[in-house]
Amino acid sequence: MTLAEKIMAAHANKKRVKPGDFINVRVDLVMANDITAPIAIKEFQRIGVKRVFDRNKVVMVPDHFVPNKDVASAEQAKLMREFALKQKIVYFEVGQMGIEHVLLPEQGLVLPGDLVIGADSHTCTYGALGAFATGMGSTDIAAAMATGDIWMKVPPTMKLIYHGTPGEWVSGKDLILYTIGQIGVDGALYSAMEFTGEAIDALSMDSRFTMANMAIEAGAKAGLFRVDNKTQLYVKPKAQRSYLVYEPDDDAEYSKVIEYDISAIEPQVTLPHSPANARPVSQAGNVEIDQVVIGSCTNGRIEDLRIAAHILKGKSVHPGVRCIVIPGSQQVYLDALAEGLLETFIRAGAVVSTPTCGPCLGGHMGVLADGERCISTTNRNFVGRMGSPKSEVYLANPAVAAASAVMGKIASPNELS
Amino acid sequence: MLKGKVHKYGANVDTDAIIPACYLSISEPAELAKHSMEAIDKDFVKKVKRGDIIMATTNFGCGSSREHAPLAIKAAGISCIIAKSFARIFFRNSINIGLPLLECAEAVDKTKAGDTLEVDLAKGKIKNLTRKKEFKANPYPDFMAALVSAGGLVEYTKKRLVRRKA
Numbered sequence: 027m028t029l030a031e032k033i034m035a036a037h038a039n040k041k042r043v044k045p046g047d048f049i050n051v052r053v054d055l056v057m058a059n060d061i062t063a064p065i066a067i068k069e070f071q072r073i074g075v076k077r078v079f080d081r082n083k084v085v086m087v088p089d090h091f092v093p094n095k096d097v098a099s100a101e102q103a104k105l106m107r108e109f110a111l112k113q114k115i116v117y118f119e120v121g122q123m124g125i126e127h128v129l130l131p132e133q134g135l136v137l138p139g140d141l142v143i144g145a146d147s148h149t150c151t152y153g154a155l156g157a158f159a160t161g162m163g164s165t166d167i168a169a170a171m172a173t174g175d176i177w178m179k180v181p182p183t184m185k186l187i188y189h190g191t192p193g194e195w196v197s198g199k200d201l202i203l204y205t206i207g208q209i210g211v212d213g214a215l216y217s218a219m220e221f222t223g224e225a226i227d228a229l230s231m232d233s234r235f236t237m238a239n240m241a242i243e244a245g246a247k248a249g250l251f252r253v254d255n256k257t258q259l260y261v262k263p264k265a266q267r268s269y270l271v272y273e274p275d276d277d278a279e280y281s282k283v284i285e286y287d288i289s290a291i292e293p294q295v296t297l298p299h300s301p302a303n304a305r306p307v308s309q310a311g312n313v314e315i316d317q318v319v320i321g322s323c324t325n326g327r328i329e330d331l332r333i334a335a336h337i338l339k340g341k342s343v344h345p346g347v348r349c350i351v352i353p354g355s356q357q358v359y360l361d362a363l364a365e366g367l368l369e370t371f372i373r374a375g376a377v378v379s380t381p382t383c384g385p386c387l388g389g390h391m392g393v394l395a396d397g398e399r400c401i402s403t404t405n406r407n408f409v410g411r412m413g414s415p416k417s418e419v420y421l422a423n424p425a426v427a428a429a430s431a432v433m434g435k436i437a438s439p440n441e442l443s
Numbered sequence: 444m445l446k447g448k449v450h451k452y453g454a455n456v457d458t459d460a461i462i463p464a465c466y467l468s469i470s471e472p473a474e475l476a477k478h479s480m481e482a483i484d485k486d487f488v489k490k491v492k493r494g495d496i497i498m499a500t501t502n503f504g505c506g507s508s509r510e511h512a513p514l515a516i517k518a519a520g521i522s523c524i525i526a527k528s529f530a531r532i533f534f535r536n537s538i539n540i541g542l543p544l545l546e547c548a549e550a551v552d553k554t555k556a557g558d559t560l561e562v563d564l565a566k567g568k569i570k571n572l573t574r575k576k577e578f579k580a581n582p583y584p585d586f587m588a589a590l591v592s593a594g595g596l597v598e599y600t601k602k603r604l605v606r607r608k609a
Contacts, residue, residue, distance in 0.1 A: 048584065048586040061464075061467045061468075061509065061511075062508065062509065062510070064470050065470050065510050065511075065514075068470070069597055072597050073597055073600050073601055073604070074601060074604075075604065090467070091467075091468060095468075096468065098468035098469060099468040101468075102468055102470070144508075145508055145510075146507075146508055147506065147507050147508040147532055149508075161508040161532055162508060162532060162535060162536075163508050163509070163510035163532060163535060163536035163539060164510040164536075165510060165536065165539040165540060165595070165596050165597060166535060166536075166539060166596065168596075168597070168600075169596050169597070169599075169600040172600060172604065173600060173603065173604065173607075177586065177590075179584075211455050211502060211505060212454075212455065212501055212502040212505070212528065212530075215502060215528065215530070215531070216531050242506075245502060245505060245530060245531070247531055300455065387459070387464035387467075387507070388459075388463065388464045388465055389464055389465070389467075393465075406457075406459070406506060408457045408459040408460065408482075408506060409457075409459065409460060409482050409483060410459055410460070410463050410482040411459050411464075413465075415463075415481075415482045415483075
């Protein structure tokens with residue numbers, strides 16, 4: 027069995043599962059946010075149970091429209107807060123909260139071998155820890171909050187093997203943008219992606235989170251990494267319970283095996299309006315920008331801010347550009363403060379925001395007007411994603427985003443003097 | 444039996460196109476419906492009539508997990524969606540809230556916007572009344588059929604919990 031099949035079988039109390047099987051799996055964690063929880067709570071109440079199945083295994087994080095952007099979002103956050111306090115589930119208030127997919131691994135709430143479902147499509151981020159994690163809608167989350175399990179169809183697994191050594195400024199973001207550019211936005215539809223190879227072994231945990239995060243942008247159900255020494259070093263100090271490490275079998279059957287040599291890959295820029303429009307930064311053309319966003323569940327971790335600060339140190343954001351930096355959690359914020367990164371951003375003329383999903387989905391804190399263009403370290407560049415349907419979003423890694431902020435147009439870090 | 448006019452779209456219609464995130468502080472379906480499809484088809488809400496059918500090519504509903512997307516489409520009056528393929532979270536969400544989806548590549552290729560279709564969900568039969576053609580959709584797997592006939596996931600879960608107690 028593949029890594030995904032191993033974890034699913036264990037959670038269905040089965041010796042074997044195969045792609046296409048409908049199974050019922052036990053969940054280790056169920057998550058919802060301020061957008062998806064209100065509907066989940068309503069459906070949970072319709073199911074008619076009084077208590078969630080296990081209050082330590084249900085997490086709610088207000089992160090999309092908080093600190094509340096308007097009355098309607100405040101009402102939603104309030105509804106969620108009241109439910110969370112009444113049910114005594116795991117809840118992070120403004121002041122403790124972060125972007126859910128940065129926060130949960132950091133808090134040790136997701137561990138290797140876990141099976142996690144979340145009412146957010148980027149729940150697949152936790153695959154970086156060797157967990158099977160997938161996004162669902164509010165009603166699925168309601169059912170799982172009531173019963174502690176959920177139905178799943180076992181997906182086929184695609185194996186993606188990355189060879190070589192990444193070039194300068196190339197990170198996990200570039201590998202995943204490149205991959206989606208190659209296979210398309212439905213290239214892994216309904217599949218699990220298993221990321222492997224020596225280039226993957228060399229990646230930091232933060233880069234692995236970035237890659238797993240965007241598996242959904244290829245249509246995948248999950249994106250998984252094997253647990254290695256780096257994973258263990260990340261997880262051990264955070265874990266407050268035991269966990270199991272699963273390995274794919276040597277004779278595991280994959281629906282497809284794709285190999286890439288990434289040595290020659292440049293930093294990627296993904297053009298509007300599809301996450302599959304990846305180009306090497308040198309071929310992005312002369313694209314002037316109005317805004318830069320550095321943050322999100324894709325690239326709001328400390329390594330991302332370090333890279334951006336390294337580029338912005340002693341430089342100034344171009345006068346025609348708004349540069350918005352959003353640490354992914356309070357811990358990332360504190361670390362960035364201690365390391366002096368926040369001062370670097372502010373002195374360069376960027377703004378630093380409290381953790382929020384904010385502009386990534388056109389919520390608040392940097393919504394775009396008609397005709398405006400943004401280069402962003404986020405995950406989606408659909409029509410209207412960051413605001414006006416007549417605005418444009420280009421996706422890139424934090425180094426390219428920071429360099430572009432200085433140049434006022436899409437630029438490689440190597441173009442800075 | 445469902446009957447309605449076809450609103451046709453291409454590949455990879457994403458959830459931000461179906462319902463932009465700026466409306467996600469609403470969860471009332473009728474309110475969401477007022478903005479359905481507006482990012483890619485701003486006249487959709489004016490054109491759509493109760494019972495109409497959305498048709499699209501591949502990967503319909505890709506992107507976010509927002510259940511607001513099928514809720515908005517359903518409340519706008521759409522009776523079913525026929526596509527060559529669906530994004531998986533959108534597929535689950537639609538089945539869970541009782542918005543029927545059918546996969547049928549041939550019907551999509553041979554139907555034009557504005558055609559009138561008649562759909563027999565139980566048999567998976569799609570009739571194009573305008574062009575006098577008939578197509579057969581992929582049947583739901585047994586498990587999904589049980590979920591649909593239970594009336595969606597909430598009803599299905601209620602029954603499971605009753606059985607568990609017994």
